[in-house]
Amino acid sequence: MSKKKRSNILTNWQLILISTAVFLALILYFDRSNMRYKRSLDDKLEDLVGMRDSLREQIKRDSIIIKRLENDDKFLERYAREHYYMKREDEDLFVFK
Numbered sequence: 001m002s003k004k005k006r007s008n009i010l011t012n013w014q015l016i017l018i019s020t021a022v023f024l025a026l027i028l029y030f031d032r033s034n035m036r037y038k039r040s041l042d043d044k045l046e047d048l049v050g051m052r053d054s055l056r057e058q059i060k061r062d063s064i065i066i067k068r069l070e071n072d073d074k075f076l077e078r079y080a081r082e083h084y085y086m087k088r089e090d091e092d093l094f095v096f097k
Helices: 002-008 012-030 035-071 073-084
Strands: none
Touching: 012 035, 035 073
């Protein structure tokens, strides 16, 4: 009778293994903070760090331009002519693109 009872009911070890597997599946894939979500957050963080670094470089370049614009009148005139198409009163301006 004990053999028959044992074949119909899962052993304790089998029950522990199955419940552990189900628990891990629930935690890893169906939980709110699952592995896929964490991976997407890591990818987004990597993109944001790259964007931060590029913006820092752009800030450095712009700071150099601002300092030159404040201190160098010739550079200021050249910059205004190139970027804002400014001209002197006695000049004609032709824009080629």
